[in-house]
Amino acid sequence: MTTTTTTETPVLTATGVTMRFGGLTAVRAVDLSVHPHEIVGLIGPNGAGKTTFFNCLTGLYVPTSGKVAYKNTTLPPKPHLVAKAGIARTFQNIRLFANMTVLENVLVGHHTRTKEGLFAALLRGPAFHRAEKASTQRAQELLEFTGLTPKADHLARNLPYGEQRKLEIARALAGDPGLLLLDEPTAGMNPQETRATQQLVFAIRDQGTAVLVIEHDMRFIFNLCDRVAVLVQGEKLTEGTTDAVQADERVIAAYLGTPFEGAPGADEIAEVEAAEAAETAGAAENAETATPPDTVARPEDNQ
Amino acid sequence: MTTPTPTETTPVIPLPLTTARIITAAGAALTILSTFLAWTWTTAFPGNLTVTGYPGGLQILTLIGGILTLAFTLSAWRTPGLTWLTPTGGNNATAYLAAGTLATTWYTLIAIADQLGGLANLEPGGYIAAATTLTALLGALAHPIDRRTAASLPQHGRLHTGALGKALHGIYRTVRPGRTPRPLRPARPLPAWAEILIIAAAFGIALYTVTYGIDTEYGELFTGFLILVSFAAAALFKAGLIARLATLTNKHRNISIAAAFAAAAAFPFTQSTDQYTLIAVNILIFATVALGLNVVVGLAGLLDLGYVAFLGVGAYTAALVSGSTASTLDVHFPFWAAALTGAAASLVFGVIIGAPTLRLRGDYLAIVTLGFGEIFRITVENLDGNSGPSVTNGPNGIPNIPDLVLFGYSFGTPHDVAGTTLTPFANYYLLMLLITILVVLVFSRAGNSRIGRAWIAIREDETAATASGINSFRLKLLAFALGATLAGLAGTVQAHVTSTAVPEQYVFAGPVPPNSAFLLAAVILGGMGTISGPLLGAALLYLIPAKLQFLQDYQLLAFGLALILLMRLRPEGIIPNRRQQLEYHDTGQLDVPDRDLPPGTVGVTKAGA
Numbered sequence: 001m002t003t004t005t006t007t008e009t010p011v012l013t014a015t016g017v018t019m020r021f022g023g024l025t026a027v028r029a030v031d032l033s034v035h036p037h038e039i040v041g042l043i044g045p046n047g048a049g050k051t052t053f054f055n056c057l058t059g060l061y062v063p064t065s066g067k068v069a070y071k072n073t074t075l076p077p078k079p080h081l082v083a084k085a086g087i088a089r090t091f092q093n094i095r096l097f098a099n100m101t102v103l104e105n106v107l108v109g110h111h112t113r114t115k116e117g118l119f120a121a122l123l124r125g126p127a128f129h130r131a132e133k134a135s136t137q138r139a140q141e142l143l144e145f146t147g148l149t150p151k152a153d154h155l156a157r158n159l160p161y162g163e164q165r166k167l168e169i170a171r172a173l174a175g176d177p178g179l180l181l182l183d184e185p186t187a188g189m190n191p192q193e194t195r196a197t198q199q200l201v202f203a204i205r206d207q208g209t210a211v212l213v214i215e216h217d218m219r220f221i222f223n224l225c226d227r228v229a230v231l232v233q234g235e236k237l238t239e240g241t242t243d244a245v246q247a248d249e250r251v252i253a254a255y256l257g258t259p260f261e262g263a264p265g266a267d268e269i270a271e272v273e274a275a276e277a278a279e280t281a282g283a284a285e286n287a288e289t290a291t292p293p294d295t296v297a298r299p300e301d302n303q
Numbered sequence: 304m305t306t307p308t309p310t311e312t313t314p315v316i317p318l319p320l321t322t323a324r325i326i327t328a329a330g331a332a333l334t335i336l337s338t339f340l341a342w343t344w345t346t347a348f349p350g351n352l353t354v355t356g357y358p359g360g361l362q363i364l365t366l367i368g369g370i371l372t373l374a375f376t377l378s379a380w381r382t383p384g385l386t387w388l389t390p391t392g393g394n395n396a397t398a399y400l401a402a403g404t405l406a407t408t409w410y411t412l413i414a415i416a417d418q419l420g421g422l423a424n425l426e427p428g429g430y431i432a433a434a435t436t437l438t439a440l441l442g443a444l445a446h447p448i449d450r451r452t453a454a455s456l457p458q459h460g461r462l463h464t465g466a467l468g469k470a471l472h473g474i475y476r477t478v479r480p481g482r483t484p485r486p487l488r489p490a491r492p493l494p495a496w497a498e499i500l501i502i503a504a505a506f507g508i509a510l511y512t513v514t515y516g517i518d519t520e521y522g523e524l525f526t527g528f529l530i531l532v533s534f535a536a537a538a539l540f541k542a543g544l545i546a547r548l549a550t551l552t553n554k555h556r557n558i559s560i561a562a563a564f565a566a567a568a569a570f571p572f573t574q575s576t577d578q579y580t581l582i583a584v585n586i587l588i589f590a591t592v593a594l595g596l597n598v599v600v601g602l603a604g605l606l607d608l609g610y611v612a613f614l615g616v617g618a619y620t621a622a623l624v625s626g627s628t629a630s631t632l633d634v635h636f637p638f639w640a641a642a643l644t645g646a647a648a649s650l651v652f653g654v655i656i657g658a659p660t661l662r663l664r665g666d667y668l669a670i671v672t673l674g675f676g677e678i679f680r681i682t683v684e685n686l687d688g689n690s691g692p693s694v695t696n697g698p699n700g701i702p703n704i705p706d707l708v709l710f711g712y713s714f715g716t717p718h719d720v721a722g723t724t725l726t727p728f729a730n731y732y733l734l735m736l737l738i739t740i741l742v743v744l745v746f747s748r749a750g751n752s753r754i755g756r757a758w759i760a761i762r763e764d765e766t767a768a769t770a771s772g773i774n775s776f777r778l779k780l781l782a783f784a785l786g787a788t789l790a791g792l793a794g795t796v797q798a799h800v801t802s803t804a805v806p807e808q809y810v811f812a813g814p815v816p817p818n819s820a821f822l823l824a825a826v827i828l829g830g831m832g833t834i835s836g837p838l839l840g841a842a843l844l845y846l847i848p849a850k851l852q853f854l855q856d857y858q859l860l861a862f863g864l865a866l867i868l869l870m871r872l873r874p875e876g877i878i879p880n881r882r883q884q885l886e887y888h889d890t891g892q893l894d895v896p897d898r899d900l901p902p903g904t905v906g907v908t909k910a911g912a
Binding site for chain 1: 744745748749751752753754755756757759760763764766767768769770771772773774775781785
């Protein structure tokens, strides 16, 4: 179903990822691949297993079976090794280092791309200063990119909500990832902020980082993504272009449910509505003369 | 807790401002004069307060308090030549100083009456001092001082029972001390040499104050000193002088650090006997170990309740290789080798204990380290040749550790240097100071680097830290091992200072610091994640029990009460770290949404871990 006809090695290949918690299979044999320069959406109703799937991809969960590969290299299920390989992520509930400054948060994101150890820090040789300077410069570039430069010295906890989301993205980008996983990046945002996030994700893609995004805002997803995968009850229902997914009846059914067998037809609905209208009119006429019905039990009578 | 509270600038006692200033100034001036009168008739109360015309003992503290109150009152009055004292331009410093002078004076008078049996033992001079300090305080309260608005006070309900509780609460509700700092007036530009002179003067005053505190000869004087210093420190903070000095020390960082250590190194030269130098060297050992613990607790956020064991490993290693007659090893290492061996042994123990336990988080880690701390002590007690192999002499420990000789310089004998005699403990004090400098250097350099940031990130949110590519287990082990090494290094000196190593020194909680509970308390009291915090906390926690003999029986009780009060009133410690200070700068911004996530949300748990 993949519409991208790229010959590049995919940045992400998940094959048969299954995550079982006791008797509950949260994710069942999901295959997904993401190619460079691609924005892929992952949608599904609440509880479909999207975030669990993300946690399997990033090593926070050890999948029961299946494997995850980055550029054809199988990843061990250790979060720091996944980050080192080149997959960065943000969290559904913002998880910043609240008592560090904005700049320090981004510097921590750069941790895996630098090597200076304890002895370098204690001896403070020229190499150490060079590395610190380079890290700071990279972090400042990212703050510029996300528009957080004026807030560089603020504590992360004191940023407004939308900027905290941006900072999480900046921190993830500081690891120079080939693939960025965004878990509901626009949750709780107003339309302006959502549009700004959309521009930001495009800019990230244009810089050469593929993006896999979970989101409930369908307009956001369908504006943004090249391809959308739908996860329902832990299984991948379908995957394809935004148009194909939007038109897919199974997707609509998963979100809205299907009409049941004995569903009322149009005539019956009209009949019921007419009857209700007549009743309301009659009630309005009687309202002036009629006393309030005594049969209505007041709450205290129920005691 | 840290959000700025709404403040207003109104006097507690409504009086015209000029009247208030005259009353305060007059009160302070008369306080100064009253210290030259006799306060009591007998020399039975220590410090000789009987001589008219010559203040002694606690009267000197009142005198200093009075002088400071007068100076700050005149400064707030814009007296030419004194305005530099209050860069914030507020009157709170005056109020704090007047309150401190009153507290010290009244404490003195009450102590006299209590010790000698009744108010009859006070001479008129004492009553005059009481009245003048009260006048100065009432005058200060009639100044427009920054305080919280009545509406912003928390409603406490009916918890305040008892006359004292009601009275204290009433005073608090009337005065409503504010917490929001005022902005500083712009500083007048000074030439660099003048700034450096100011820094030198500040450290000189600090050295004098600390030396005075350590040298106090009786408990009453120490209590009075502590009261006055606390209020004066609060006043200097409110006046903005501390902030101004901090700008200067940041500007001349290296000079300031050098000045600080020069002041510390000057201490033994002010002493002629060993009595107080011993206290000072013990404070340094305690403070250095607390600073090492601050790497583990303050930076990496690992609650280690058995930290004193690493000090013990260092001390025992040094004792074993010291050539002591009681040592089971028949070797005598030079000190540098003994120090390295001690640090290395601690490092090994740190890794051995850390590797299995650091997979735990939070409370579980605390419990396991507490256990390991006790295991160390019990093991040492059992390695006596009967219950186990003969290594440590069991509960008897290793006595007769010989004095150090470094480059032909014997630490056990007095030396004449620059006209003063350096006693044996003074020698050890200077050696320990070198180790303290080393630990401060390690702490600040490690903390302000890629590694330090990773530690803080782990402390803040371990899951997010690992997702950012931090190998949290390795870095936690590194913090644990570094902390252990620093404690082991301090332990090697401690063994020589005390000249014995016995298991009772290394318990979880005991009468003599350092022990694990007091080490942790020093870090929390002083301020986690800072350098000066644990140093100050350790000094206070060592000096207070050492000076106030009557507290000995109630020490742990008082200590517990103090911690509860601290957690209620100032959870960030006496010296909050930079990050917590930053919270004051950004006002009116949103807080992080509730960080207690429901279970099962993103990455809260790790399957199979």
